[in-house]
Amino acid sequence: MDIDFNKLTNLQNLDEEIKQTTLILEKIPLQLKNIDINIETQFQAITQAQDKLAQNQKKRRTLESDTQDIKAHIDKYKHQLGGVKTNKEYSALLKEIEEAQSKIDQKEEEIISEMLNADDIGEEIQKAESKANEAKEKLSKDKEALILKKKELEEKNKELTLKKEALIPLIPKEQSKLYLEIFKTKNGIPLSPVIDDFCSMCQIRIRPQVLNELKAETQIILCENCGRILYIKKKSS
Ligand SMILES: [Zn+2]
Numbered sequence: 001m002d003i004d005f006n007k008l009t010n011l012q013n014l015d016e017e018i019k020q021t022t023l024i025l026e027k028i029p030l031q032l033k034n035i036d037i038n039i040e041t042q043f044q045a046i047t048q049a050q051d052k053l054a055q056n057q058k059k060r061r062t063l064e065s066d067t068q069d070i071k072a073h074i075d076k077y078k079h080q081l082g083g084v085k086t087n088k089e090y091s092a093l094l095k096e097i098e099e100a101q102s103k104i105d106q107k108e109e110e111i112i113s114e115m116l117n118a119d120d121i122g123e124e125i126q127k128a129e130s131k132a133n134e135a136k137e138k139l140s141k142d143k144e145a146l147i148l149k150k151k152e153l154e155e156k157n158k159e160l161t162l163k164k165e166a167l168i169p170l171i172p173k174e175q176s177k178l179y180l181e182i183f184k185t186k187n188g189i190p191l192s193p194v195i196d197d198f199c200s201m202c203q204i205r206i207r208p209q210v211l212n213e214l215k216a217e218t219q220i221i222l223c224e225n226c227g228r229i230l231y232i233k234k235k236s237s
Contacts, residue, residue, distance in 0.1 A: 007167060007170055008191055009231070024149075046128040060111055202228075206230065214232050
């Protein structure tokens with residue numbers, strides 16, 4: 001019986017293409033997930049800046065309430081001034097008032113500094129927002145493209161599988177059976193072309209007698225070394 005190596009190599013080519021598209025398909029879910037994480041990270045930067053602003057506002061409120069407390073003390077001291085009997089008491093109270101006032105000055109400086117910080121944080125929030133929105137727009141497009149690619153590859157895989165299913169019955173059963181057996185053990189590559197008298201998969205030299213038998217194309221011959229189905233590669237035109 002003549003061996004139709006064209007059909008066998010076509011089968012291997014189909015299997016090879018299915019393998020390649022499957023490999024790409026398998027990576028897509030992780031790529032999609034990474035895009036989502038990337039978008040999320042961009043929006044976290046906004047939340048972080050907003051938290052910073054909240055902290056700033058809290059600090060300012062504390063400073064303002066501290067200032068109010070000290071002002072209340074000063075009012076109390078001023079009230080006490082009217083009732084003092086001695087110069088010593090009087091100057092002691094003045095000193096208290098002076099110290100309290102300098103504390104207020106210090107707090108007010110801090111308040112101004114925190115207000116300036118708030119302006120910076122406000123800008124930071126705006127920048128983070130526009131950056132996140134820009135990134136989201138771009139990444140969403142990447143995601144759409146990837147989903148489209150996934151669909152196309154799934155479609156392609158379906159077509160390849162149909163072609164394969166149509167081809168297998170055209171190959172004599174014992175040949176396709178052998179092909180499938182070697183397919184499983186040889187990492188999906190059951191055929192090896194002989195190029196310049198060598199098995200191209202394992203690089204062993206093929207004996208002249210085996211070469212002659214191969215040229216006849218009347219029987220399946222396995223490589224003595226790697227166990228794959230050998231065939232003479234026809235010069236491509
Ligand atoms: Zn070999």
